[in-house]
Amino acid sequence: MNEIFPSPAAGRFGRRLKRERGAKVPVTVLTGFLGAGKTTLLQRFLKTPDGQGTAVVVNEFGVAGIDDTLVRSSADETVLLGNGCLCCIARSDLQLALRRMVAERERGDLPDFKRIVIETSGLADPSPILQTFATDRALGDAFHVEAVVTVVDAAAGLDTLGWSAEARKQAILADRLVITKTDIAGSTAAPLTERLRALNPGAEILQAVNGALDPSRLTEPARDQRNAFVAEAEHSDGIVSFVLTDKKPMPWPVFARTMDTLMAMRGPDLLRVKGFLNVEGCAGPVVVQFVQHLAPPPVELAQWPDGNRESRVVFITRGVMERQVQGLFEAVKALVLSP
Amino acid sequence: MSAADNPLTRTGEPVTWNFKLLSQNDLGGFGGMGEGMSVQIAKDGRRIIWLAHESAPKNFTAVDVSDPRKPKVVVQTDLPKPYMRSNSLETAGDIMAVAYQTQKVGQQPAGLELFDISVPEKPRSISFFDCSGAHSRGAHQLWFCDGEYVHMASGSPDFKPSHPQDDQFYRCIDVRDPSKPKEIGRWWMPGTSATDNVRPPPRHPLDKGYRAHNTNVYPQRPDRLYLCYIDGGMFVMDIKDKANPKVISHWTNSPPYTGFMHTAVPLFDRKLMLVTDESTENAGKDWPKLIWILDLRDETHPVPIATCPMPPLDAYKDRGGRFGAHNIHENVKLPTAWQSDQIVLGTFFNGGLRAYDISNPYQPKEVGTFVPPPPKGTPVGAVQLNDVFVDEREIVYTVDRHTGGLYILEMDF
Numbered sequence: 001m002n003e004i005f006p007s008p009a010a011g012r013f014g015r016r017l018k019r020e021r022g023a024k025v026p027v028t029v030l031t032g033f034l035g036a037g038k039t040t041l042l043q044r045f046l047k048t049p050d051g052q053g054t055a056v057v058v059n060e061f062g063v064a065g066i067d068d069t070l071v072r073s074s075a076d077e078t079v080l081l082g083n084g085c086l087c088c089i090a091r092s093d094l095q096l097a098l099r100r101m102v103a104e105r106e107r108g109d110l111p112d113f114k115r116i117v118i119e120t121s122g123l124a125d126p127s128p129i130l131q132t133f134a135t136d137r138a139l140g141d142a143f144h145v146e147a148v149v150t151v152v153d154a155a156a157g158l159d160t161l162g163w164s165a166e167a168r169k170q171a172i173l174a175d176r177l178v179i180t181k182t183d184i185a186g187s188t189a190a191p192l193t194e195r196l197r198a199l200n201p202g203a204e205i206l207q208a209v210n211g212a213l214d215p216s217r218l219t220e221p222a223r224d225q226r227n228a229f230v231a232e233a234e235h236s237d238g239i240v241s242f243v244l245t246d247k248k249p250m251p252w253p254v255f256a257r258t259m260d261t262l263m264a265m266r267g268p269d270l271l272r273v274k275g276f277l278n279v280e281g282c283a284g285p286v287v288v289q290f291v292q293h294l295a296p297p298p299v300e301l302a303q304w305p306d307g308n309r310e311s312r313v314v315f316i317t318r319g320v321m322e323r324q325v326q327g328l329f330e331a332v333k334a335l336v337l338s339p
Numbered sequence: 340m341s342a343a344d345n346p347l348t349r350t351g352e353p354v355t356w357n358f359k360l361l362s363q364n365d366l367g368g369f370g371g372m373g374e375g376m377s378v379q380i381a382k383d384g385r386r387i388i389w390l391a392h393e394s395a396p397k398n399f400t401a402v403d404v405s406d407p408r409k410p411k412v413v414v415q416t417d418l419p420k421p422y423m424r425s426n427s428l429e430t431a432g433d434i435m436a437v438a439y440q441t442q443k444v445g446q447q448p449a450g451l452e453l454f455d456i457s458v459p460e461k462p463r464s465i466s467f468f469d470c471s472g473a474h475s476r477g478a479h480q481l482w483f484c485d486g487e488y489v490h491m492a493s494g495s496p497d498f499k500p501s502h503p504q505d506d507q508f509y510r511c512i513d514v515r516d517p518s519k520p521k522e523i524g525r526w527w528m529p530g531t532s533a534t535d536n537v538r539p540p541p542r543h544p545l546d547k548g549y550r551a552h553n554t555n556v557y558p559q560r561p562d563r564l565y566l567c568y569i570d571g572g573m574f575v576m577d578i579k580d581k582a583n584p585k586v587i588s589h590w591t592n593s594p595p596y597t598g599f600m601h602t603a604v605p606l607f608d609r610k611l612m613l614v615t616d617e618s619t620e621n622a623g624k625d626w627p628k629l630i631w632i633l634d635l636r637d638e639t640h641p642v643p644i645a646t647c648p649m650p651p652l653d654a655y656k657d658r659g660g661r662f663g664a665h666n667i668h669e670n671v672k673l674p675t676a677w678q679s680d681q682i683v684l685g686t687f688f689n690g691g692l693r694a695y696d697i698s699n700p701y702q703p704k705e706v707g708t709f710v711p712p713p714p715k716g717t718p719v720g721a722v723q724l725n726d727v728f729v730d731e732r733e734i735v736y737t738v739d740r741h742t743g744g745l746y747i748l749e750m751d752f
Contacts, residue, residue: 004636005609005700007680015681015698023357023696023706023752107651112354141704 011282012252016302020221020287021144025113028218029129031120031170032151033160037180038119040211041151041218045117050215053114057097094118094129095136102142115219116143125166126150126173127271127291134294146221150174151208154182158192161199165237171199172239172316173272175222179207202241202314239271242322244329246311249280251336258325258332259290266320267293275313276304288313354691357707357752358735363744364410366390369397370714370744374480374666375428376728376736377435378404378675379456386675386730387413387459389435391428393725393740395421399428399437401459407734407747413459422446429483431673433457434465434517436489438478441471444494444506449477451489453517468512468520472496475506482554484671487515488523488581490564492551495525498532501539504548505531509566511581524581527551528571543570543598547619553602558672563587563638565605565612570598573614575638590633590641592616597625604669606680610636611700618663618688621719623656628663630685632700647683647695647703659713659720660740661688666726677729682706682750684729689721692737694750706752714743 010016032038045051098116105112118129126148133145150170153160157179160167171177177196182189189207196205206217255277263270270292276285277298284301315325366372375391386405392398398416418425420441427438435454441447450470454462470477475494482490494506508527514520530537531549540549549571556564556578564576564584572591576584591600601617612635618628630647647664655662667685670678683695683703691710695703713721723740730736735748 005611005634007606007609007698009608009679009681010698015696018750018752023704107654112356114356 011284011300012279013282013286013298013300016284016300018302020299020301021146022299024144025116025142026146026219026221027116027118027133027143028146029118029120029126029148030151030218031124031126031148031174032178033153033157033164033167033170034121035156036151036153037208037211038151041178041180041208041213042117042119044211044213045215045218048215050219053112055101055113055116057094057101057116057118094132095139098139098143099136102138117218125169127169130173130272130291131294134289134291134296140296146219147175148173148222149176149178149218151178151180152192152196154179154189154192155184158195161192161195168199168237169239169271171196171203172241174200174203176217177203177205178213178217179205180211182207183209200241202243238319239316240319240321241314241316242325243275244311244313244315244322244325246278249278250311251280251333252286254329254333254336255279255288257336258329259288259295261332262320262325262328263290263293263295266317269318269320270315271318272316273313276311277313278309278311285309353712354708354710356709357694357750358692358709359749359751360709360711361407361734361747361749362410363711363746364402364412365714365742366400366402366412366744367415369400369415370739370742372725372738372740372744373424373426374726375399375426375437376726376738377428377430377671378673378728378730379430379433379435379459380675381459382433382457385459387456388728388730388736388745389428389430389456390738390745391426391437392424393426394424398425399435399462401456401462402745403459404734404736404747407732407749410745410747414462416462419448420446423448427478427480429481429671430456431484431486434483434486434514435462436481436483436514438481438491438493439470440477440479442476444474444476444503445471446476447471449475449494451478451481451491451493451512451520453514453520455517465517466520469496470494470510472498474499474503479507479550480552480554482556483514484673485556485558485561488512488556489514489520490554490556492554495522498527499534500531501533501535502531502542502549504546505539505550507548507550508532509551509554509564509576509584511578511584524578524584526566526576526584528568528574531571540571543593545597545599545620545625546570547599552600552617553669555603555605555669557605557607557670559607560605563605565603567600567603567614569600572600573603573641575603575635575641588639588641590614590643592631592643596627599625599628601665602667602669604667605635606670609680609700610634611680611697612641613667613683615664615667615685617665618661621660623652623662626652626656626663628665630664630667630683630695632697632703634700645701645703647685647693647697648705649687650690655690658689659717660723662690663687668727668729675730677731677733679729684727684735686724686727686737688723688725688740689719690724691722692724692727692735692746692748694752696752707750709737709746709748711743711746714739714741716742718742
């Protein structure tokens with residue numbers, strides 16, 4: 001609309017936001033293997049002041065109904081997804097459930113929820129959930145994924161990570177990793193922490209005892225800059241993570257065209273790309289996000305969260321290496337900026 | 340779900356979304372507030388918000404909001420007569436202008452009073468400009484931000500309307516010498532004066548009058564008046580020659596809507612305009628009363644392009660009192676007022692305070708809501724948020740029409 005109704009107060013990406021989610025409903029994706037302690041963690045959270053006004057979306061897998069019964073008793077609203085695993089079957093159920101919640105809130109049929117926690121089934125790969133928010137325009141306009149929190153059982157976690165590719169992916173894509181049952185696991189927490197650190201060097205690793213966790217760890221947005229000093233790491237299953245940094249302001253066409261090319265060629269292998277970009281001509285950092293071949297619209301924040309104005313974008317990919325992405329950026333920059 | 344079970348229709352179900360309530364002050368039990376809110380930075384550095392009351396017995400209240408979490412009343416004054424109301428006030432520096440209206444024509448005092456507020460605890464009257472008359476209820480609303488001119492909606496001793504409801508018209512008062520205010524210009528909608536050689540306008544079903552309400556003149560465009568004329572719609576006026584205001588354009592939504600156009604706020608850089616209606620009937624009987632967005636690229640031809648979305652009628656109409664648009668933050672060009680052409684904040688009586696992102700003016704989006712519980716002692720059973728002002732620190736002040744007084748909030752979006 002800036003072409004017709006320009007505003008000096010708006011940037012290239014529209015209104016400058018105080019925070020990344022703007023006015024959208026924050027969403028926490030809570031994932032973790034069966035029996036890892038997600039429900040206990042969630043129940044404790046819902047009883048705290050931070051948990052007030054939380055709507056819980058649960059999907060069932062396996063032992064139908066148990067999780068739902070537990071959560072419904074304490075949450076303000078629970079929507080039960082009955083179609084099994086979120087990643088493969090229930091993505092459309094999730095979309096329907098969330099859309100219905102928005103419509104019902106509009107009509108006044110649902111209480112005024114302030115936050116949504118999506119508790120996934122044990123086997124769920126979080127990528128399709130992230131994709132859902134990136135693809136569904138109605139949902140993307142209303143909701144913002146603030147954090148992906150993965151719960152890992154100290155007793156069985158190490159073993160599970162060894163045999164399950166889904167469990168590894170849950171750990172790799174998390175913003176925060178919460179180790180539970182440390183009280184009964186004895187000495188196994190240290191090797192587990194080490195394994196998680198190797199899988200996801202950027203994530204914050206926390207411990208919960210009897211489901212007790214600082215509630216802000218389920219609600220606060222993940223800070224991408226924490227990854228700034230993490231070197232490229234190759235995890236299991238060919239998954240690679242690295243951080244691209246750049247001290248100089250980036251011309252937007254260079255970034256946009258590089259990412260267009262990358263998505264066209266290796267979209268399915270871009271598991272999660274997210275970070276702050278110092279874009280030429282912008283006052284605050286521009287938050288960019290990609291999930292495979294999908295990208296929610298970038299937003300400009302009103303100001304940088306700290307003194308560091310470096311662009312820093314975290315890439316989690318399947319086999320797309322840092323030097324390749326770096327090389328593509330250089331090539332596009334040379335082409336875009338050449339006279 | 341039945342209406343009784345619906346949490347949003349239950350009386351008093353509060354909603355707070357992307358606003359943070361910092362404090363509330365019932366102003367000593369006189370928390371029925373009008374539509375005058377203006378921030379002064381006192382000589383000693385204190386930040387004082389001056390608030391107009393909805394009705395007698397109180398005239399105005401000043402609140403120290405230097406710490407928005409701990410507002411303190413510094414002065415509260417009384418009206419001399421119980422039939423008076425001073426619903427509107429504005430400050431410019433250490434001068435405050437207050438509008439006085441009476442319940443019936445012919446009552447006194449009615450008009451404009453100027454105060455020296457350099458010592459906020461002791462507001463001192465500088466002058467009084469009489470607007471009373473056989474056909475006048477005095478001044479309902481005024482605009483004053485440049486320290487030089489008061490633009491107001493007022494009757495006058497020498498004005499006889501063609502219909503008794505149409506007594507208040509646009510008047511420009513020169514207050515450059517605040518001890519001697521004098522009228523230098525006036526305008527009324529053709530047909531509303533008994534002396535006009537024009538047919539009076541047709542009455543609307545609710546018949547709230549063809550009379551001036553908000554009279555906004557911005558220092559960045561001193562030759563323009565953005566005038567709302569209640570049942571007469573909105574006028575963009577050329578006031579380069581203040582003695583001879585001329586109509587540039589006129590827009591109205593009524594009929595089919597039900598009149599009472601209230602405020603017009605131009606967004607100069609974007610060539611847009613916000614226009615509000617006022618809801619005046621209880622139980623949503625005049626629904627929908629809206630905030631309209633107009634394309635003002637051609638000021639001779641304003642075009643409505645959108646309205647700010649309202650919550651469902653069913654969720655609010657039975658809560659008590661009025662439900663619908665009223666005042667908005669007006670971007671008064673003062674160092675103590677927030678300026679935004681991206682966000683609109685408006686009060687909707689029992690619909691509370693709502694904030695809209697209009698970065699895409701074709702699709703305004705609600706980004707914040709504040710519907711507090713019914714304030715203690717309210718006669719209507721629900722909050723009736725009446726006016727809103729945002730200071731340059733982005734602190735939001737909103738007031739209840741009956742008992743709730745002042746609510747101070749932070750925007751969180």
